[in-house]
Amino acid sequence: MSMSLEFDEVTKKRDQFILSLPGQVIEKGEILGVIGNNGAGKSTMIQLVLGLIRPTSGNIYRHTDQGAAMSMQEWKQTVGFVFDDLSVYDDMHALKLSSFLSEVYSGWDDMYFFSLLDQFDVDKKKKVKTYSRGMRMKTGIAVALAHHPEVLVLDEPTSGLDTKSRKQMIALLNEENKKRGTTIIFSSHILDDMEQLATTIWLMEKGEILAHGPVDKMRENHAVAADGTIHKKKPEEEEGLKQATLEDLHDYYLGGGM
Template identity: 85%
Template sequence: MPDLGIEQGEILGVIGNNGAGKSTMIQLVLGLIRPTSGNIYRYTDKGAATSMQEWKQTVGFVFDDLSVYDDMHAIKLSSFLGEVYSDWDDTYFFALLDQFDVDKKKKVKTFSRGMRMKTGIAAALAHHPEVLLLDEPTSGLDTKSRKQMITLLNEENKKNGTTIIFSSHILADMEQLATSIWLMDKGEVLAHGSVVKLRANHGVADDGTIHKRKAEEEGLKQATLEDLHDYYLGGDG
């Protein structure tokens, strides 16, 4: 596999079927598991990170299972994370919870999946991370909450230059958020690049077949992310 890099300020969407390795990739980047081959190089705004401890201070993350903070309510959670992160912003944390209509006095384990995800996102953002890693951030949210989440993440990226890496099965959300994508299968990145270029370099014919050709030059309709998913990861392409 060629060397892959993620640029500062990028919003990378990772697409793949179940078992493709999306969650494993996030765990590798976080240093929770070790790679069996190859190397991962991590950077902060100051340059190459000198230690994992230094790097993790600049990172926010939310896992798909959301099981870490089950027995805490938001007030206790804020107190706990305030000791973990040197830049923890209590005011911003509670402002995000208010924005999401999260009950601050209820334990996380009593929440619906959507409310748990909102609490996790608030916690991940409250120390103003340089990098945000999210596993299925809009899964389990209703349409209104999904739009709210996408707007928030876009604002964080534009306002603070936050680099965002997220996986999702909801390609409509990916279209609205990602500036670049990886298409993964069995732990391998089959295609990667900017959303604009990948779509332009794959065309859809009138009969629905998908071709790896420049859409404009071939007189084809420009591919959507769903078309790219079908072409690389299975479907009618």
């Protein structure tokens, strides 16, 4: 399997905080869920990936379907990203927004963009600044997907959405991954969403990855006892144990349960 991203001894220092990503690889087609409490380094990692900030040390190697990206500009043509702030587009309605972004992305797909807005029930005649937080997030997802990215980077993509919209969003992201092989990197505090979407996870705390791996294997290797305690499971330990959920893994690694 080919890579989307490789972190070579990457660190980022901000005042007293240090993010450390030694030797991590994100494979093409992977759906990586990043779990961590506030201050864990999730947003710093995403900013590093997108080139918004530079590592203090180490290198990030970015790849496209054609191989190693020759420049950040080339790589960004293959990337969609979503934050819950669309203020840069505040005075645009959907037609103007699409016209503007078609000049930014060579693969911009007008029809797909407007079909996503219709799917999300976004009013295309209103300016972005009039949208609710949920509508802004839906528009952000449509913007991120409309040029058919190879990599999708999402910071709390279901934040501010109601239950119906969250399910709709998860189904869409799963479809993008299965149909196009899109690599997805996302952070979320909503572990139920993570459970339905992520194929692999990073559990982060204070700038370090405490545990990582395929979701199924991580769950299989941890268990919840009858008294509610969570622990790593040995192969011979089966009776009376319940397989761990992502919430259990969060509590074990990030909730002081180790």
